[in-house]
Amino acid sequence: MIEVDISKLADVIAVYENYIKQMDDNNFQLISEYNAIRKYWHDQKCINMYSSFDLEKNRIIRNADNLKYQLKLYKYIRSEYSKLGNKISCNLRKKDDVLDKVNIIIRCLNSIINKYDNLGDISFFSGAYMIRAERSSLVKLLNSFENIRDGLTEKYYEISEIENQILEMNSSIKLENFSLNNYESEV
């Protein structure tokens, strides 16, 4: 079941944006400090620390890139799903079942209209106008259910496309935890 709440998603996006901004500031400061230390500290003891820090620096940058990508994914979900509505709940697995039910109705309506068309001459009956009105109502119903079928097909297609895109984007995100603990203990 796909459940999307655009309002809640907007809150998550705001949190991510703030966090990423803070993280960028911190990373910039940390890397500047590191580069400054590197200029002035040149002895045997610092070699291990430099190599550890280079690894950590790469991980920090990778992690920041992943978070930014994740934010991009959330923004994509918000942007695409908000075209459908603010709150979407959809079971894509039931798509065929739902469309099948609509098609059963359409077949049934066609069969009834066909029965009206085969009534033959009804002009002898004073209530013939009622029969004609019934047929006319059923034709309207048929048009309505055909529109429902087309609308549902389109909505299911749109949601499937969004979900496929999300899956594709998701596969390229690999979040990594980073920690300066090892480095800190060495220092």
Add this chain to the structure above:
Amino acid sequence: MDDKEKILRLYYKMGSIQSKITELQNDINTLTQVLDNNFSINDKTVYKDTIESNKNIASGVKNSVNTVRYYLRSSL
């Protein structure tokens, strides 16, 4: 074919239509149930209003068919 026979034939044909409309109403109810549990936008089942309106139309047609059959039977 005399008028009585024509009326009788129409009466039975309308009976067949009546049964199919009952079938149609059941099919619409089944669709409503499946959609209610599986697809909503903004906390509302998709096409709920249209389907409810269609249910009323189907019900109106069925009432009309019943009336037509009643008239036909009365004129026999």
